[in-house]
Amino acid sequence: MKGLDFIHSILAEIDIVVLKRLASGKYTLLGKVPGFYRELYPDDENGPCVEPWKHSDMLAFFLEDAEIFFSKNTEGQYSSSIWQEEGVDGDKALFAQAMVTSEGRAIILRLFHEEYIERVKILQKARENLLERRELKRDLQLYKKISRYDALTSLYNHATFIEILQAEAMNARNTGASLSLLIMDIDDFKRVNDTFGHLAGDAVLASFGKILQSHLRTGDIAARYGGEEFVILATNTSQDQAFRMAENLRKRIEDFKFPYTERTTVSIGCTAYQPPEDIRNFIQRADFAMYDAKRDGKNNIKIR
Missing domain, CATH: 3.30.450 (Beta-Lactamase)
Known part of the structure; x- marks a missing residue:
């Protein structure tokens, strides 16, 4: 030995x-x-x-x-x-x-002996502090992730969408890349809540979110804008391309069997970014187009 x-x-x-x-x-x-x-x-x-x-x-x-x-x-x-x-x-x-x-x-x-034990205690405390910091960092990362998404639809929330829109608008101004925006509102959504209850309304919104997610192309951004309003930011997309995209989406929603209501339709406003305009004008123009679609009988698309 x-x-x-x-x-x-x-x-x-x-x-x-x-x-x-x-x-x-x-x-x-x-x-x-x-x-x-x-x-x-x-x-x-x-x-x-x-x-x-x-x-x-x-x-x-x-x-x-x-x-x-x-x-x-x-x-x-x-x-x-x-x-x-x-x-x-x-x-x-x-x-x-x-x-x-x-x-x-x-x-x-x-x-x-005592001297060594004291060193061990210091090391153990340092290790505990490190683990606590790591745990806090994970919690902050999780909170940050959660805070960026709408819990019901799993889409980006309003604040995150505005943040992304600002960055994409700046990119469009700097590079000349085309950028289009779709704003959509579920038709007669109040009737869904009044007739079937708010749980049914939540189920329709959740299904709507899944449809948008499955319809997105690489680079597109979808978000719940508020209530029953949703948006899609289509990068490198002209207004004509965005209109065709919106029409495909409108038909898919019209044909989809939603929970409780079965049939639900959507009105969509479509517009293209016009550099160097402020993003508020960009959003407002798409919003006005969506109200044009509502006034024209709903379940259709309007461009401004």
């Missing part, structure tokens, strides 16, 4: 015990046994105790894990947490380690 003897000789001055494994559950002590060990684990009839786990619940648990570790036949180490046994002063603690080397297997027990 040259390797373990060497380890023991180096660490003999810092209250360490090496128990060499002979077989499963059977160990022998190597080298000089420090006083703390004999105080905690009484000698048996043959001398210093070779089964300290019979006097320590912590070591009994650790031995079970150590034996599993030893059975894997892989060189390495398996360590316990730091603990205190009954009878050990408040400024001292124990640490156990199972070790497999080319020389054999052993369990090492070490007594830590």
